Amino acid sequence: MIEISKVVVLGTGVLGSQIAFQTAWSGFSVTAYDINDTAIDQARLRLASLVKTYRKEVPGADAGQEAATLGRLSLSSDLATAVADADLVIEAVPEVIAIKRATYEKLAQLAPSKAVFATNSSTLLPSALKDFTGRPDRFLALHFANSIWKFNTAEVMGTSDTDPAVFDALIKFASDIGMVPIPIHKEKAGYVLNSLLVPLLNAAADLAAGGYAEPHDVDKVWRIATGAPMGPFQIYDIIGLNTPYNILLHGDAHAQQIAAWLKDSYIDKGKLGVASGEGFYSYPPAN
Structure with missing residues (x-):
């Protein structure tokens, strides 16, 4: 035992x-x-x-x-x-x-x-x-x-x-x-949660990196249309941007382009998500 x-x-x-x-x-x-x-x-x-x-x-x-x-x-x-x-x-x-x-x-x-x-x-x-x-x-x-x-x-x-x-x-x-x-019951890349979540986050990043819509507006559409409490970029901030960056960096050419956008626009500026106080959104210091 x-x-x-x-x-x-x-x-x-x-x-x-x-x-x-x-x-x-x-x-x-x-x-x-x-x-x-x-x-x-x-x-x-x-x-x-x-x-x-x-x-x-x-x-x-x-x-x-x-x-x-x-x-x-x-x-x-x-x-x-x-x-x-x-x-x-x-x-x-x-x-x-x-x-x-x-x-x-x-x-x-x-x-x-x-x-x-x-x-x-x-x-x-x-x-x-x-x-x-x-x-x-x-x-x-x-x-x-x-x-x-x-x-x-x-x-x-x-x-x-x-x-x-x-x-x-x-x-x-x-x-x-x-x-x-x-x-x-058997191995599955992404398990259950990330098999559902990662495609959502990647699609959101593709919209913002491609200049189609601002992150806040992508989140707004998702929350209003689905009733979800958070949008994908709010989820990114909770996860922290380093983890999705590392995953995208080892993907195909398009994924690497999105990784470069995350790095240049956010990570290199110290915008890592909730833990750093700013990511796609700004967060007040913990009391």
Whole structure:
């Protein structure tokens, strides 16, 4: 039987920080790892912001639970120390296959044999990474949506090598941390969420990059015509522009043109989305 009590999250960006915080909030011991002390300092700021967000948006949040959560959550820039006794390692490093593969090659040497590895990749298939893990039978995808505390799906997708007991254990773990598990029965690029979402975001970017309509007007049409609470460019800002940029950069020639537009018009100007205070929209500083 697979028991999960000690969880490590690799990568403390927007979603990695959320995964770490939500997991600690749900009672697990969590270590959040990143590559250097500068990244760890940024992670502390993100976690402090999440305390304020949970206080405002999560029913029943109080000072006692916030303190307990932070007490269960530690930060480290030493990978060997971070994973030394891990039961589950959730990888949330940048969506670049070379970075992910290199991460797993290191992880395979350092993590105990009991540890299950899970990638939070939003677009890459786990089979593209399994041979670098050193334990393909204990490896699968566990994909979260952004704003994890309210958009609480967790897509679980294995490979042909994934042990069914590992798959079932991750379904249970997802439920234990307040997610709604979505079992995916065979590999599908984009999983469920991004199979639906990425074409929408790409179509929106194509309209704006091509000069057909302004981002705010694209959002306005989508919200009014469908009743959706947010338009695609509002979603871009929540995700953060770096992730879609990295995905588009590795696409076809047209996708690379859109990536160049994102970079020149927004990313190079420091407009990265909600996390930077400005993207397609401007955001007031958190109180």
